[in-house]
Structures are given as structure tokens and as C-alpha cells.
Amino acid sequence: xxxxxxxxxxxxxxxxxxxxxxxxxxxxxxxxxxxxxxxxxxxxxxxxxxxxxxxxxxxxxxxxxxxxxxxxxxxxxxxxxxxxxxxxxxxxxxxxxxxxxxxxxxxxxxxxxxxxxxxxxxxxxxxxxxxxxxxxxxxxxxxxxxxxxxxxxxxxxxxxxxxxxxxxxxxxxxxxxxxxxxxxxxxxxxxxxxxxxxxxxxxxxxxxxxxxxxxxxxxxxxxxxxxxxxxxxxxxxxxxxxxxxxxxxxxxxxxxxxxxxxxxxxxxxxxxxxxxxxxxxxxxxxxxxxxxxxxxxxxxxxxxxxxxxxxxxxxxxxxxxxxxxxxxxxxxxxxxxxxxxxxxxxxxxxxxxxxxxxxxxxxxxxxxxxxxxxxxxxxxxxxxxxxxxxxxxxxxxxxxxxxxxxxxxxxxxxxxxxxxxxxxxxxxxxxxxxxxxxxxxxxxxxxxxxxxxxxxxxxxxxx
Amino acid sequence: xxxxxxxxxxxxxxxxxxxxxxxxxxxxxxxxxxxxxxxxxxxxxxxxxxxxxxxxxxxxxxxxxxxxxxxxxxxxxxxxxxxxxxxxxxxxxxxxxxxxxxxxxxxxxxxxxxxxxxxxxxxxxxxxxxxxxxxxxxxxxxxxxxxxxxxxxxxxxxxxxxxxxxxxxxxxxxxxxxxxxxxxxxxxxxxxxxxxxxxxxxxxxxxxxxxxxxxxxxxxxxxxxxxxxxxxxxxxxxxxxxxxxxxxxxxxxxxxxxxxxxxxxxxxxxxxxxxxxxxxxxxxxxxxxxxxxxxxxxxxxxxxxxxxxxxxxxxxxxxxxxxxxxxxxxxxxxxxxxxxxxxxxxxxxxxxxxxxxxxxxxxxxxxxxxxxxxxxxxxxxxxxxxxxxxxxxxxxxxxxxxxxxxxxxxxxxxxxxxxxxxxxxxxxxxxxxxxxxxxxxxxxxxxxxxxxxxxxxxxxxxx
Numbered sequence: 001x002x003x004x005x006x007x008x009x010x011x012x013x014x015x016x017x018x019x020x021x022x023x024x025x026x027x028x029x030x031x032x033x034x035x036x037x038x039x040x041x042x043x044x045x046x047x048x049x050x051x052x053x054x055x056x057x058x059x060x061x062x063x064x065x066x067x068x069x070x071x072x073x074x075x076x077x078x079x080x081x082x083x084x085x086x087x088x089x090x091x092x093x094x095x096x097x098x099x100x101x102x103x104x105x106x107x108x109x110x111x112x113x114x115x116x117x118x119x120x121x122x123x124x125x126x127x128x129x130x131x132x133x134x135x136x137x138x139x140x141x142x143x144x145x146x147x148x149x150x151x152x153x154x155x156x157x158x159x160x161x162x163x164x165x166x167x168x169x170x171x172x173x174x175x176x177x178x179x180x181x182x183x184x185x186x187x188x189x190x191x192x193x194x195x196x197x198x199x200x201x202x203x204x205x206x207x208x209x210x211x212x213x214x215x216x217x218x219x220x221x222x223x224x225x226x227x228x229x230x231x232x233x234x235x236x237x238x239x240x241x242x243x244x245x246x247x248x249x250x251x252x253x254x255x256x257x258x259x260x261x262x263x264x265x266x267x268x269x270x271x272x273x274x275x276x277x278x279x280x281x282x283x284x285x286x287x288x289x290x291x292x293x294x295x296x297x298x299x300x301x302x303x304x305x306x307x308x309x310x311x312x313x314x315x316x317x318x319x320x321x322x323x324x325x326x327x328x329x330x331x332x333x334x335x336x337x338x339x340x341x342x343x344x345x346x347x348x349x350x351x352x353x354x355x356x357x358x359x360x361x362x363x364x365x366x367x368x369x370x371x372x373x374x375x376x377x378x379x380x381x382x383x384x385x386x387x388x389x390x391x392x393x394x395x396x397x398x399x400x401x402x403x404x405x406x407x408x409x410x411x412x413x414x415x416x417x418x419x420x421x422x423x424x425x426x427x428x429x430x431x432x433x434x435x436x437x438x439x440x441x442x443x444x445x446x447x448x449x450x451x452x453x454x455x456x457x458x459x460x461x462x463x
Numbered sequence: 464x465x466x467x468x469x470x471x472x473x474x475x476x477x478x479x480x481x482x483x484x485x486x487x488x489x490x491x492x493x494x495x496x497x498x499x500x501x502x503x504x505x506x507x508x509x510x511x512x513x514x515x516x517x518x519x520x521x522x523x524x525x526x527x528x529x530x531x532x533x534x535x536x537x538x539x540x541x542x543x544x545x546x547x548x549x550x551x552x553x554x555x556x557x558x559x560x561x562x563x564x565x566x567x568x569x570x571x572x573x574x575x576x577x578x579x580x581x582x583x584x585x586x587x588x589x590x591x592x593x594x595x596x597x598x599x600x601x602x603x604x605x606x607x608x609x610x611x612x613x614x615x616x617x618x619x620x621x622x623x624x625x626x627x628x629x630x631x632x633x634x635x636x637x638x639x640x641x642x643x644x645x646x647x648x649x650x651x652x653x654x655x656x657x658x659x660x661x662x663x664x665x666x667x668x669x670x671x672x673x674x675x676x677x678x679x680x681x682x683x684x685x686x687x688x689x690x691x692x693x694x695x696x697x698x699x700x701x702x703x704x705x706x707x708x709x710x711x712x713x714x715x716x717x718x719x720x721x722x723x724x725x726x727x728x729x730x731x732x733x734x735x736x737x738x739x740x741x742x743x744x745x746x747x748x749x750x751x752x753x754x755x756x757x758x759x760x761x762x763x764x765x766x767x768x769x770x771x772x773x774x775x776x777x778x779x780x781x782x783x784x785x786x787x788x789x790x791x792x793x794x795x796x797x798x799x800x801x802x803x804x805x806x807x808x809x810x811x812x813x814x815x816x817x818x819x820x821x822x823x824x825x826x827x828x829x830x831x832x833x834x835x836x837x838x839x840x841x842x843x844x845x846x847x848x849x850x851x852x853x854x855x856x857x858x859x860x861x862x863x864x865x866x867x868x869x870x871x872x873x874x875x876x877x878x879x880x881x882x883x884x885x886x887x888x889x890x891x892x893x894x895x896x897x898x899x900x901x902x903x904x905x906x907x908x909x910x911x912x913x914x915x916x917x918x919x920x921x922x923x924x925x926x
Binding site for chain 1 (some may be wrong): 610614694705788813910
């Protein structure tokens, strides 16, 4: 059946657009081993071809799974036999950069790194960054409303998108490639498509807002009694004239020491051992002044914020080590038999209370469960790790989720901050989302994709 | 019929919630004389009452026109006999301000000014401003995706909204009162509601992001050869360390001299007479340093940008005079028999070309038509005035619109930047909008408001 469909699609879009069987087995499935289970990958070269493909699949009722860099963490790109994987890899051009208006016009399949490089030639930057930059595509980042460490200053992907072109389930093309910040000319459907994870339409092109490339950086790692104290440091740097805060990454003490140990880094030299650690990174115009401004700023708040110690990176190598502890978040898992990661948003003022309460609830589930976290402090996005030295026979997924998600929405937070819902968090959406919002989501899905061909089974929980 | 309906609604929500007949005639209709033509105004006190009202009207098929401060410019709040005006004035509380997370939880009927005052008590500010601040409500500003002079730095209303509560046509409440920047947990319906002008749901509460209140300001008015030169000045101040750019307002030479003359201001003392004039306003920590930084910055770019002259305001009175020329945009109209205003977005790099082309096209319609403009330069939002000394017998509205809107979308601009579509720009949406987007808008409207009771006739052009 897949082979026959592959032939038909090759007839529709040309043989170079279609891979099936062994040709699919050669491809990297990305971060979820089931991404390519459909066994059929179609790669259109133009928006018109995407439209033709979707009209065909809509007519036949064939499920279509749009894929970017396949770096998603929640199963949002998993495909099944009988479905068609729609890969945007052949639509990967940076079509134009406007250095005056500070915008880039790109095709959806361009990687973040490629856009960063193209923008840097003009002294500009998309102002959003993630560790997956080499693979993650702009289309995929739009579909999942990607965030990252710079969101507190420059917003999440939603705020970087000025214009969008997308194809709806029946092949209708929405051309809303605005290059301006202000448009109030009908429903902003592009904002509905951002974060809809390929279930409402397929992003084909976008206009991305650019910012000046940050100048030389200075980086510190400091120890603090808690998140509230760390926030006081952040607020100081956000309010100060001069160098601008570029990163404010928090790590629980247990994460920092555990990660350093797993990586063979000397934690003592970095002052590890406090209840929480904060990476503060600022950028300015001149390297020496930037570093001095960081040192002066830390000195100013040292006592009032209760800073317990720390280092300002003296060398590039030391800066890299600091970031390694934060970013190599798989290392610490080696010491555990069970290691589960969650991605929550918590109003910044409530982080200490949230962490304490979640820790208590986790312990009530199983006293051997440990809670560690890393996160983007200034926007309240925590990546929480529930870990256990020995893997238990039965993993109490639902109880752990309840411990971490219960009351979060009422407190103004979110059970998924930047990873999306995909397949893995549909149950969480059903349990911890708002019923009114869910009902409206179903109505919108039925209106825009009445046959349910777009990314079937994703985001919306089974009714 | 209206009287009988008023009685029924008084039974449903209490007599204090309902005004009809003479009690409506006492109310200020706001900026459109037809806003209260329904002759029936219902003011619920809670979200539950809004829900009950909508469920009732949905059941009966009664049109509901949501109203905030009635300051809209495109007829978006016009009502007809037989409809119900839903006023949010009784839901006007600033429920909470979180100075750590920098958020405000407000009811929809609160005015911008009231929120500004409440935030200022914590040294914070909603970072959006408009001349209608005393009347315009947060709910109305969300519904129209308001913009204003600070949008280039802090975004439009869409970017200020972190959380939203809204009631759908059938009374379903969407509770999405997130207080965090990052949430990727299902379709972001709040972003769909922002800018939908009351046709998809009624905003009842919101979480608004706050920013530090700007410090002391310094203001300059300079003359330049064109928008490209003015942009060079803007880019300098956007890129500079130190004081931050708070306003970059452009005025065509004709507007500036005409407005000054109409207001009795001595334009010569302000250096008026250049092709365009730019108001540059920066804020910093210390007044004297801020002014000095503005003077230094202007000196740095004086030659390269081709600045032709100007003044840095030496007194508060001079600053007020500069802003008066810009903001009292009704004054210049006294010299004209016909004065039509339009609200377009143009990619900044294309402003000079747009203005030249639009001027040529207007002259082709009628050589006596003059083109003047004011605008928010950094985001490309121009308020364009097509004016004629003598009012013609027949006003060629359609031809003037074509002169100003033709090709704008293809160039990445928008025919409505911050005023919305309402009643007045539905034809423009039909003519100059994208057909695919319009089709999807109709599908979404039918899904969320199947009986078409919400703000009937607005935004969507007649099919």
C-alpha cells in the first residue's frame, strides 16, 4: 500500500520528492525513534507542491505528519504506517535579509543555525537560540513555539514571527508574509498556527524579526540561597544601564554538583554547593568594560541578594565549562536508574514555593525520588528532573505528573512551557488544561482540518 | 421589543446591569455616534454574568456588541436596534500586581490610565500608550490589538498579553490566565482572540506584562531629507549603550508646518521646513546625563544621516510643544475641506518609496489631493492623511484607498496597522487581503460563533 502511494506521489510531485522503503531507513529519525515509522517521506520543493500534496491527501483522507529537524521532545513528529511524512528539507532558503527593517524572509526548512549565520553577515541575529540549532528548523520552531534562553528579553518564537505563509489541510494557502510589527487587519491566524504543532496547517515560509548581534560577553556563576535571591540579581541587571543581560540560567544545587561530577568538572573551583546557582551573562560593546560592569553589578547586589560565592569567568575555557554544566543535561542521568524530565512555567515569584511543594509531593509518591532542576529564571521556565537512583519496577508516571502539575495552572503557570504537547502531553492537557480552552481547540481543529489529516493524534487528547 | 428584552435581561442579571431608553441616551456614545444605536446596554459585573448573558443571546440569536471605552476609529463598536451592547465598565478592577514577576491581573473594563497608575506605584508600566488612555480599556485594546508609539520597543498589545480569560458566543469560558511568558500547551487561543475585535469572544480578564517605568526623558525634534535618513538616526539610538530610545515619531514636512500653523506654534523656532521631521525621545537614569546623551548621539550621526537642523527641548514647555504638533492631529484639518486618515504599515526601508508612489497615485486620482503623514517610524506604522482644500462634490473613497493600499500587502505591509477592520475597512480587507486568510477566517468564525451573534457584521466582509 505504501509503495503504491509512493508511486502516486512521485507522479504528483516528481520522483525526487519521494522516498520510501530502504531510502527512508537511511534517514536519521531524529530524537524520537518512531518519527519515520510511516516509511514514506515526501519533500516538496515549493509552497505550490505542499498545497498539491495536502489537497491530494485531504481528498483521500491520508494522514500527513509535517517534520522539520526532528528534534522535538514530545513525540510531535511521530508517524505511523499509512501516513505520509511531509519533510520541509528541500525548502531551506534564506530568501532575503532586510538590514534596515531588520527582517529575514525564510523558507520553513532552513535551520536556525543557517539563519543565524546569514543574519550575522549583517550584524544581526534572530535573537532566539537553542542547543538544537544545527538541526532545528524555523518551521518546526514556529510550529512548537520554541523558547530558549533569550526569551525573557526577545520573546519566544511567537514574538519573532512577523509574517507567515502556511498551507491548510485542504491545500488552501494562507499568504500573510507581513514584514511589519503592526498589523490589525483581520484575525491573526499566523499566531494561531504558531504553537499548533502541525495540526492546523503546514508552515512553508516566514518573516523573522532580527536584532543586533550581541557584543562581547561576560559570564558569571554564582551561588544563592534560592530563586527569589537569584531574581533580585536578575532584576538588578535588567534595570541597569550599560551591558544588557543575555542569560539568567538557574540550576538547583543538586543538579549543578551532580552535573559537574558526572562531567569530571571541579565543582569546588566554581564555588558549587549552594542551594541554587545562577549563570549571569551580559553583553556590551567592549570586552573589558563588559566584564567590569558584570563584576561591579554583582558587587552592588552581593549583600542584598545574599550571594554566597561564585566566579566571573576569566577565560573562554572557564566560560565554556560553566555552560557545559548547564547544557550537558544528559550527563547527570548516568548516576540514576530513572530520570524523567518535565518542562514547566512558573510565575517567577513563586519558584521557591513551587519547588518546595513539588519536592514534598514527589517524596509522598516515593521518598527515593529526587527533584533537580535547571531553567530560564527570568521567564520562570523550569526543566524539572524527577530522578531515582534505582529504577523502580513500576514507574508512577501519573503520580509524578500530578506532583509537578497540580495547581500549576491556577497559579498562573503552564505544564508545557516550550516543548509543546505532541503525543506525550495530551493526557496532561486533558487533566491539567482548561476545559473551555480544550472545547474551543476542538472546534478550531474541526473547522480548519475537518478530515483530521494534519498530524493525526497530536496535541488534542482523544475525546 | 427592546423594552421587553431589557426586562428579561434585568431578570437575568439584575436591574442594575441593564440600561435602556432614556438611560442610554444619557451615555456618551464615544468616537462613533452610532455606538449606542442598539438603545440597550448591559453591564455584567462578573465573568459568570457575561457567560450567562451570552448563553441567553446565543440561544435566542440576539446580536451582542462588546464595548470598552468606545474610542475605536473604524466603527468596530457600532450597534443596531435589536442588538445588545455588552459594556465591560463594571468589570474594571486591577486585581493584582506582581512586582517580582512584573505582571498585572486586570478585568477587561479597566482603563489604560488606571492600569498605568496602579503599575507606577510599583515603579512599573504596561509599556503601551495611546492618546485615548483615559477612556480606552484594556479589553478593548486587546480586542483591537492596539499599538501606539512604544510598540517598536515593547510590542503591540498582543505582546503585552500573557494571559486571557474570555467568554465564547455560547457562554463557554476560556480560562487561560497564564502569568508566564512561555506556554506551549495547546493552541494559543488568546492570541487568536487578540485583534478579533469582539467577533470571536468577549475578553473578561487579562494578565498584562509590565516593564520598569522609564526614567527622565530628553526630547529632540530634527529635520531630515527623508525617512531613510530618519531611520539611520533611529538605528543609532537603538544600538547605543546608555539611554534607551522611547519614541521615534516621523512627520511629513507638510504635516509639521501645517499642524504648527494651525496650533499657532512658531515653526521657525523649531526648525520646521525640512522634507520630514523626527521626534527622538530617550530615557535614562539621570536627567542631565540623558539630555547630554541625546545631544551627543545626534552630533555623532548629524552629518552621516544628513540632519538639516533641529532642537533638543530645553524646557518641559518646549517638549510639550513638540509633542503637541505631533499629537493634536485634528488641528491641521481645519485648513482643509476634506481630510481622510488611513493607518498603514510599511516595511521601514520602503517608506520613502511608498510615500512617493502613494503621492503620485493620489495626484492621478485628483491633482488637488495632498498627502501628509505622521507615524511611528521604527515599526513602519504611518497615519496617512489625504486632504483637499475644497471638499469635492463626490469623494472618490475607493480610488484613494487603491492609491494607498495597492501593492502594500505584496510589499510586506498592511492596510490596517493598529486601528483594526471594524465596519469601515471590511471592503479593504476583501479587496486587499489574502483570499486564503479570509477563507480561514470565515471557517474560524463559523466554528466559534456558529449563530453569528458576536459583534455582527464586523471585520468579515459580507460573503
